[in-house]
Amino acid sequence: MGIEISDLECINYLTAFDTAIDKGIERFEKFWLMFDFIYKFSKVKKEEDSCMETLRMMSESVLTRKRKEIEIRQTNKVNNKEDKNNFLERLLYFSDELTEKEIIDEVHTMIMAAIDTSTTVVLYTLILIGSYPTVQEKIMNELKDIFGDSDRDVQKHDLVQMRYLEATLKESMRYYVMVPFVSRYIDKEIKLKNCTLQPGNNCLFVLYGVHRNSMWGKDADQFRPERWLENEMPSNSSAFMSFSVGKRNCIGRMYAMMFMKTQLSHILRSYTIYADYMKLKLSMEVLLKPASGHYISIKKMLKNCKEIIK
Missing domain, CATH: 1.10.630.10 (Cytochrome P450)
Known part of the structure; x- marks a missing residue:
């Protein structure tokens, strides 16, 4: 996507992703958790929310860094041909038509x-x-x-x-x-x-x-x-x-x-x-x-x- 991500960020993101998937499966396997009024007070819900927050923060960080990079490039009038076709650059090109949540969802x-x-x-x-x-x-x-x-x-x-x-x-x-x-x-x-x-x-x-x-x-x-x-x-x-x-x-x-x-x-x-x-x-x-x-x-x-x- 045109952004360097540290090993620690990758590990945290992948761990949160795997855990969120596991919690989704756990809810699927336990029929009583299918009821929203029970699920929202459960430990599974709290753990899933924590994972989703980690994923959201990571995506927002990537978007912020990419926007800053584009802004600096435009200020210095630098045309980076390597970045013009990457996924994130194209996604931000349509930022006027997409909400922040929609962009983050696409990054996910x-x-x-x-x-x-x-x-x-x-x-x-x-x-x-x-x-x-x-x-x-x-x-x-x-x-x-x-x-x-x-x-x-x-x-x-x-x-x-x-x-x-x-x-x-x-x-x-x-x-x-x-x-x-x-x-x-x-x-x-x-x-x-x-x-x-x-x-x-x-x-x-x-x-x-x-x-x-x-x-x-x-x-x-x-x-x-x-x-x-x-x-x-x-x-x-x-x-x-x-x-x-x-x-x-x-x-x-x-x-x-x-x-x-x-x-x-x-x-x-x-x-x-x-x-x-x-x-x-x-x-x-x-x-x-x-x-x-x-x-x-x-x-x-x-x-x-x-x-x-x-």
Whole structure:
């Protein structure tokens, strides 16, 4: 977003974010907390409010620093081309049309919805790559064809050539769907094969189950990136729901894919990954998170004599 944030600020923000999510789940699990008149006097509410205050203060601090930076730049008539396209700069450009709360909400969305999910997807992908040496070898060969021995930055045209890496990333997102379930409010009657959903209710979609459904084939429970390259996809285009579907799908899906492919390509050009996904124990909360550690290690490649994966 064009603003430097200290390690301590990052730790405080992420801790507050994780705790706020945990408190939301705790309220969901304890039916008596669903009643507002009970919830507002509960310890869970107090802890959640404290976390939200930390998040708000952090966002306000970022906005204040960015506004001051823009003001100094305008005073000195400095044109910073690197900042003109960053998210926060563009958001503040529309500050006359947005309230302070709306801007802060957008900052929260950018940090929490984008960064936390994307980095966790990259983690799962690395775990799976490290668990399948043949997959890792194919990716490394593909990156070798694109970059050779160069350590240059990734360009947009490079991303298009990363076909097997993209297939691996998508298969990872299918296998470990980051948001395991989503809820939708029913505003009109919907007739299904065996029942009718009535308006005024909420419907919970278990995306983890959709991604392991038999429509993906007999090997739906197996990690196999090749399915994305061999035209073995389900006939229903909505079968892949990692970015959700419909009017409320993820608006940043294209950016997220570019971000994750760039991250993975940088890591896999420099490190060999070792992991064992079979040891993973998952916690199905708002996000699908490892509950038992990650079981992953990395080894730096030698610059002139890269390790050969056996």
